[in-house]
Amino acid sequence: MSGLISTNTFWTLWLFVHLILAVGLLGALTHQAVAVALPIRKPAGGIVSRFRAVSAPGYATAVCVLWVLTYIVGSYIYTKYRIAIRIPLEAQHFYKTGGFFDFKEHVATLGLVLLPAYWYFWKNAQNPQYDNARKGVTLVLAVMCWFLFIVGHVLNNTRGFAS
Amino acid sequence: MSTTATATSRTAPPQSSLAAPSAFGKFATAFSISGPVVYCVVQYFNYPLFTFHPATDRIVWGYEAARSGEGPNMLWYGWSATTILIAAALGVIAMMLPGRIIRKIPLSLVWILPILAIPYVIYSLNQWWTLAARQ
Numbered sequence: 001m002s003g004l005i006s007t008n009t010f011w012t013l014w015l016f017v018h019l020i021l022a023v024g025l026l027g028a029l030t031h032q033a034v035a036v037a038l039p040i041r042k043p044a045g046g047i048v049s050r051f052r053a054v055s056a057p058g059y060a061t062a063v064c065v066l067w068v069l070t071y072i073v074g075s076y077i078y079t080k081y082r083i084a085i086r087i088p089l090e091a092q093h094f095y096k097t098g099g100f101f102d103f104k105e106h107v108a109t110l111g112l113v114l115l116p117a118y119w120y121f122w123k124n125a126q127n128p129q130y131d132n133a134r135k136g137v138t139l140v141l142a143v144m145c146w147f148l149f150i151v152g153h154v155l156n157n158t159r160g161f162a163s
Numbered sequence: 164m165s166t167t168a169t170a171t172s173r174t175a176p177p178q179s180s181l182a183a184p185s186a187f188g189k190f191a192t193a194f195s196i197s198g199p200v201v202y203c204v205v206q207y208f209n210y211p212l213f214t215f216h217p218a219t220d221r222i223v224w225g226y227e228a229a230r231s232g233e234g235p236n237m238l239w240y241g242w243s244a245t246t247i248l249i250a251a252a253l254g255v256i257a258m259m260l261p262g263r264i265i266r267k268i269p270l271s272l273v274w275i276l277p278i279l280a281i282p283y284v285i286y287s288l289n290q291w292w293t294l295a296a297r298q
Contacts, residue, residue, distance in 0.1 A: 107284070133274065
Protein backbone atom coordinates (compact mmCIF):
# COMPACT_ATOMS: atom_id res chain seq x y z
CA MET A 1 0.00 0.00 0.00
CA SER A 2 2.88 2.35 0.72
CA GLY A 3 3.58 2.84 -2.98
CA LEU A 4 -0.03 3.69 -3.84
CA ILE A 5 -1.13 5.98 -1.04
CA SER A 6 0.53 7.85 1.77
CA THR A 7 0.47 6.53 5.34
CA ASN A 8 -1.85 9.37 6.33
CA THR A 9 -4.30 8.49 3.55
CA PHE A 10 -4.17 4.80 4.47
CA TRP A 11 -5.18 5.43 8.08
CA THR A 12 -7.67 8.11 7.10
CA LEU A 13 -9.41 5.58 4.84
CA TRP A 14 -9.61 3.09 7.69
CA LEU A 15 -10.96 5.82 9.94
CA PHE A 16 -13.61 6.50 7.28
CA VAL A 17 -14.55 2.81 7.17
CA HIS A 18 -14.83 2.85 10.96
CA LEU A 19 -17.03 5.94 10.76
CA ILE A 20 -19.34 4.50 8.11
CA LEU A 21 -19.80 1.26 10.05
CA ALA A 22 -20.41 3.24 13.24
CA VAL A 23 -23.04 5.43 11.57
CA GLY A 24 -24.86 2.32 10.32
CA LEU A 25 -24.69 0.75 13.78
CA LEU A 26 -25.87 3.94 15.48
CA GLY A 27 -28.83 4.26 13.12
CA ALA A 28 -29.89 0.64 13.48
CA LEU A 29 -29.57 0.59 17.27
CA THR A 30 -31.32 3.93 17.71
CA HIS A 31 -34.25 2.79 15.54
CA GLN A 32 -34.49 -0.44 17.50
CA ALA A 33 -34.14 1.21 20.92
CA VAL A 34 -36.84 3.78 20.16
CA ALA A 35 -39.13 1.08 18.76
CA VAL A 36 -38.69 -1.05 21.89
CA ALA A 37 -38.90 1.84 24.40
CA LEU A 38 -41.80 3.66 22.77
CA PRO A 39 -43.70 1.01 20.80
CA ILE A 40 -46.36 2.41 18.50
CA ARG A 41 -49.90 1.08 18.79
CA LYS A 42 -51.48 2.47 15.61
CA PRO A 43 -50.32 3.00 12.01
CA ALA A 44 -47.55 5.54 11.60
CA GLY A 45 -48.41 9.17 10.96
CA GLY A 46 -45.62 11.74 11.28
CA ILE A 47 -41.90 11.21 10.94
CA VAL A 48 -41.43 10.51 14.68
CA SER A 49 -44.15 7.86 14.62
CA ARG A 50 -42.66 6.27 11.51
CA PHE A 51 -39.24 6.28 13.23
CA ARG A 52 -40.81 4.34 16.12
CA ALA A 53 -42.78 2.01 13.89
CA VAL A 54 -39.87 0.00 12.45
CA SER A 55 -39.82 -3.79 12.72
CA ALA A 56 -37.28 -3.98 15.54
CA PRO A 57 -36.45 -7.73 15.38
CA GLY A 58 -35.11 -7.31 11.85
CA TYR A 59 -32.25 -5.16 13.13
CA ALA A 60 -30.73 -7.66 15.58
CA THR A 61 -28.41 -9.54 13.23
CA ALA A 62 -27.34 -6.33 11.47
CA VAL A 63 -26.55 -4.71 14.83
CA CYS A 64 -24.41 -7.69 15.88
CA VAL A 65 -22.53 -7.80 12.57
CA LEU A 66 -22.00 -4.02 12.55
CA TRP A 67 -20.85 -3.96 16.19
CA VAL A 68 -18.29 -6.72 15.52
CA LEU A 69 -17.05 -5.11 12.29
CA THR A 70 -16.81 -1.66 13.88
CA TYR A 71 -15.00 -3.24 16.83
CA ILE A 72 -12.48 -5.03 14.59
CA VAL A 73 -11.75 -1.95 12.45
CA GLY A 74 -11.57 0.22 15.57
CA SER A 75 -9.14 -2.25 17.14
CA TYR A 76 -6.95 -2.04 14.06
CA ILE A 77 -6.94 1.78 14.11
CA TYR A 78 -6.20 1.67 17.84
CA THR A 79 -2.67 0.42 17.11
CA LYS A 80 -1.95 3.62 15.17
CA TYR A 81 -3.78 5.75 17.73
CA ARG A 82 -1.56 4.50 20.55
CA ILE A 83 1.57 5.78 18.85
CA ALA A 84 0.54 8.66 16.59
CA ILE A 85 -2.37 10.17 18.51
CA ARG A 86 -2.21 9.33 22.20
CA ILE A 87 1.44 10.28 22.74
CA PRO A 88 0.95 13.79 21.25
CA LEU A 89 -2.32 14.12 23.22
CA GLU A 90 -0.46 13.38 26.44
CA ALA A 91 2.33 15.76 25.48
CA GLN A 92 -0.25 18.50 25.01
CA HIS A 93 -1.96 17.61 28.30
CA PHE A 94 -5.26 16.47 26.74
CA TYR A 95 -5.73 14.09 29.66
CA LYS A 96 -9.52 14.08 29.70
CA THR A 97 -9.59 13.32 25.98
CA GLY A 98 -7.16 10.44 26.45
CA GLY A 99 -9.07 9.16 29.44
CA PHE A 100 -12.37 9.22 27.62
CA PHE A 101 -10.85 7.32 24.71
CA ASP A 102 -9.69 4.56 27.07
CA PHE A 103 -13.16 4.63 28.61
CA LYS A 104 -14.60 4.19 25.12
CA GLU A 105 -12.48 1.11 24.49
CA HIS A 106 -13.69 -0.51 27.71
CA VAL A 107 -17.32 0.28 26.84
CA ALA A 108 -16.83 -1.23 23.37
CA THR A 109 -15.76 -4.54 24.92
CA LEU A 110 -18.55 -4.45 27.51
CA GLY A 111 -20.99 -4.00 24.61
CA LEU A 112 -19.36 -6.78 22.62
CA VAL A 113 -19.96 -9.36 25.33
CA LEU A 114 -23.66 -8.45 25.48
CA LEU A 115 -24.25 -9.35 21.83
CA PRO A 116 -24.91 -13.11 22.21
CA ALA A 117 -27.75 -12.57 24.72
CA TYR A 118 -29.03 -9.55 22.80
CA TRP A 119 -29.22 -11.60 19.60
CA TYR A 120 -30.83 -14.56 21.36
CA PHE A 121 -33.50 -12.37 22.99
CA TRP A 122 -34.36 -10.75 19.68
CA LYS A 123 -34.45 -14.07 17.80
CA ASN A 124 -37.03 -15.14 20.39
CA ALA A 125 -38.95 -11.87 20.20
CA GLN A 126 -42.24 -13.77 20.25
CA ASN A 127 -41.41 -15.06 23.73
CA PRO A 128 -42.78 -12.64 26.36
CA GLN A 129 -40.37 -14.00 29.00
CA TYR A 130 -37.58 -12.11 27.30
CA ASP A 131 -39.41 -8.80 26.87
CA ASN A 132 -37.87 -6.94 29.80
CA ALA A 133 -34.37 -8.30 29.30
CA ARG A 134 -34.56 -7.59 25.56
CA LYS A 135 -35.67 -4.03 26.20
CA GLY A 136 -32.99 -3.47 28.85
CA VAL A 137 -30.09 -4.86 26.85
CA THR A 138 -31.17 -2.99 23.70
CA LEU A 139 -31.34 0.33 25.55
CA VAL A 140 -27.97 -0.28 27.23
CA LEU A 141 -26.38 -1.09 23.88
CA ALA A 142 -27.94 2.02 22.29
CA VAL A 143 -26.62 4.29 25.07
CA MET A 144 -23.20 2.64 24.77
CA CYS A 145 -23.21 3.15 21.01
CA TRP A 146 -24.06 6.85 21.33
CA PHE A 147 -21.31 7.26 23.92
CA LEU A 148 -18.78 5.49 21.69
CA PHE A 149 -19.79 7.57 18.71
CA ILE A 150 -19.63 10.93 20.51
CA VAL A 151 -16.27 10.21 22.15
CA GLY A 152 -14.86 9.01 18.83
CA HIS A 153 -16.18 12.12 17.13
CA VAL A 154 -14.69 14.48 19.74
CA LEU A 155 -11.37 12.64 19.61
CA ASN A 156 -11.34 12.91 15.85
CA ASN A 157 -11.91 16.64 16.16
CA THR A 158 -8.98 16.83 18.60
CA ARG A 159 -6.54 14.88 16.46
CA GLY A 160 -8.09 12.74 13.76
CA PHE A 161 -8.50 12.89 10.00
CA ALA A 162 -5.26 13.79 8.21
CA SER A 163 -3.43 14.75 11.39
CA MET B 164 -49.99 -35.16 31.81
CA SER B 165 -47.17 -33.61 29.90
CA THR B 166 -49.65 -31.54 27.86
CA THR B 167 -51.06 -30.08 31.04
CA ALA B 168 -47.62 -29.26 32.35
CA THR B 169 -46.71 -27.53 29.09
CA ALA B 170 -49.91 -25.55 29.03
CA THR B 171 -49.38 -24.47 32.63
CA SER B 172 -45.86 -23.30 31.97
CA ARG B 173 -47.01 -21.29 28.93
CA THR B 174 -49.81 -19.55 30.75
CA ALA B 175 -47.73 -18.59 33.74
CA PRO B 176 -44.10 -18.24 32.66
CA PRO B 177 -41.57 -16.85 35.12
CA GLN B 178 -41.12 -13.25 34.05
CA SER B 179 -37.43 -12.75 34.71
CA SER B 180 -35.66 -16.06 34.40
CA LEU B 181 -34.34 -18.25 31.64
CA ALA B 182 -37.18 -20.74 31.26
CA ALA B 183 -36.61 -23.72 28.98
CA PRO B 184 -33.86 -22.08 26.93
CA SER B 185 -32.08 -23.77 24.06
CA ALA B 186 -28.46 -24.78 24.48
CA PHE B 187 -27.43 -21.62 22.67
CA GLY B 188 -29.75 -19.60 24.89
CA LYS B 189 -28.00 -20.92 27.98
CA PHE B 190 -24.59 -20.22 26.46
CA ALA B 191 -25.50 -16.72 25.25
CA THR B 192 -27.07 -15.65 28.51
CA ALA B 193 -24.25 -17.00 30.68
CA PHE B 194 -21.67 -15.44 28.35
CA SER B 195 -23.32 -12.02 28.43
CA ILE B 196 -24.01 -12.04 32.17
CA SER B 197 -20.49 -13.13 33.11
CA GLY B 198 -18.71 -11.03 30.45
CA PRO B 199 -18.81 -7.60 32.16
CA VAL B 200 -17.84 -9.10 35.55
CA VAL B 201 -15.01 -11.12 34.05
CA TYR B 202 -13.76 -8.07 32.15
CA CYS B 203 -13.55 -5.98 35.33
CA VAL B 204 -11.79 -8.80 37.23
CA VAL B 205 -9.36 -9.43 34.36
CA GLN B 206 -8.55 -5.75 34.15
CA TYR B 207 -8.22 -5.33 37.92
CA PHE B 208 -5.80 -8.23 38.29
CA ASN B 209 -4.20 -7.42 34.92
CA TYR B 210 -4.49 -10.79 33.18
CA PRO B 211 -4.17 -10.04 29.47
CA LEU B 212 -3.98 -13.11 27.25
CA PHE B 213 -1.24 -11.28 25.37
CA THR B 214 0.48 -7.91 25.28
CA PHE B 215 0.91 -5.98 22.05
CA HIS B 216 3.77 -3.58 21.48
CA PRO B 217 2.55 -1.33 18.63
CA ALA B 218 5.85 0.42 17.92
CA THR B 219 7.57 -2.87 17.14
CA ASP B 220 4.47 -4.94 16.19
CA ARG B 221 5.51 -7.48 18.79
CA ILE B 222 3.00 -9.76 20.52
CA VAL B 223 3.93 -11.53 23.75
CA TRP B 224 1.82 -14.07 25.64
CA GLY B 225 0.56 -12.78 28.96
CA TYR B 226 1.64 -9.48 30.46
CA GLU B 227 4.82 -7.70 29.51
CA ALA B 228 5.69 -4.19 30.63
CA ALA B 229 6.73 -1.57 28.09
CA ARG B 230 10.42 -1.96 27.32
CA SER B 231 12.81 0.94 27.12
CA GLY B 232 13.21 2.20 23.56
CA GLU B 233 10.32 0.07 22.23
CA GLY B 234 7.40 2.42 22.88
CA PRO B 235 4.26 1.68 24.87
CA ASN B 236 2.55 -1.65 25.46
CA MET B 237 -1.15 -2.30 24.81
CA LEU B 238 -3.12 -4.51 27.18
CA TRP B 239 -6.71 -3.87 26.08
CA TYR B 240 -6.58 -6.50 23.31
CA GLY B 241 -5.30 -9.07 25.78
CA TRP B 242 -7.89 -8.18 28.42
CA SER B 243 -10.68 -8.49 25.83
CA ALA B 244 -9.34 -11.84 24.59
CA THR B 245 -9.06 -13.22 28.14
CA THR B 246 -12.60 -12.05 28.89
CA ILE B 247 -14.05 -13.69 25.78
CA LEU B 248 -12.30 -17.00 26.54
CA ILE B 249 -13.40 -17.11 30.19
CA ALA B 250 -16.96 -15.97 29.42
CA ALA B 251 -17.17 -18.59 26.65
CA ALA B 252 -15.96 -21.27 29.06
CA LEU B 253 -18.63 -20.21 31.57
CA GLY B 254 -21.17 -20.30 28.75
CA VAL B 255 -20.20 -23.88 27.90
CA ILE B 256 -20.51 -24.83 31.57
CA ALA B 257 -23.97 -23.24 31.65
CA MET B 258 -24.99 -25.39 28.68
CA MET B 259 -24.28 -28.48 30.76
CA LEU B 260 -26.22 -27.31 33.82
CA PRO B 261 -29.72 -28.65 34.46
CA GLY B 262 -32.65 -26.42 33.56
CA ARG B 263 -33.76 -25.94 37.18
CA ILE B 264 -30.49 -24.16 37.98
CA ILE B 265 -30.51 -22.09 34.79
CA ARG B 266 -34.09 -21.00 35.43
CA LYS B 267 -32.96 -19.30 38.65
CA ILE B 268 -30.70 -16.86 36.81
CA PRO B 269 -32.41 -13.45 36.59
CA LEU B 270 -32.27 -12.29 32.99
CA SER B 271 -32.14 -8.65 34.05
CA LEU B 272 -28.50 -9.25 35.00
CA VAL B 273 -27.70 -9.08 31.29
CA TRP B 274 -28.26 -5.32 31.29
CA ILE B 275 -27.72 -4.49 34.99
CA LEU B 276 -24.16 -5.84 35.27
CA PRO B 277 -22.69 -3.76 32.40
CA ILE B 278 -24.22 -0.66 34.01
CA LEU B 279 -22.66 -1.62 37.35
CA ALA B 280 -19.32 -2.17 35.60
CA ILE B 281 -19.18 1.45 34.42
CA PRO B 282 -18.25 3.03 37.80
CA TYR B 283 -15.40 0.55 38.16
CA VAL B 284 -14.18 1.29 34.63
CA ILE B 285 -14.21 5.03 35.37
CA TYR B 286 -12.30 4.38 38.61
CA SER B 287 -9.76 2.21 36.78
CA LEU B 288 -8.91 5.21 34.59
CA ASN B 289 -8.08 7.27 37.64
CA GLN B 290 -4.59 8.08 36.38
CA TRP B 291 -6.11 10.13 33.56
CA TRP B 292 -8.54 12.01 35.78
CA THR B 293 -5.79 12.71 38.34
CA LEU B 294 -3.53 14.19 35.67
CA ALA B 295 -6.41 16.26 34.33
CA ALA B 296 -7.24 17.56 37.83
CA ARG B 297 -3.64 18.66 38.40
CA GLN B 298 -3.70 21.02 35.42
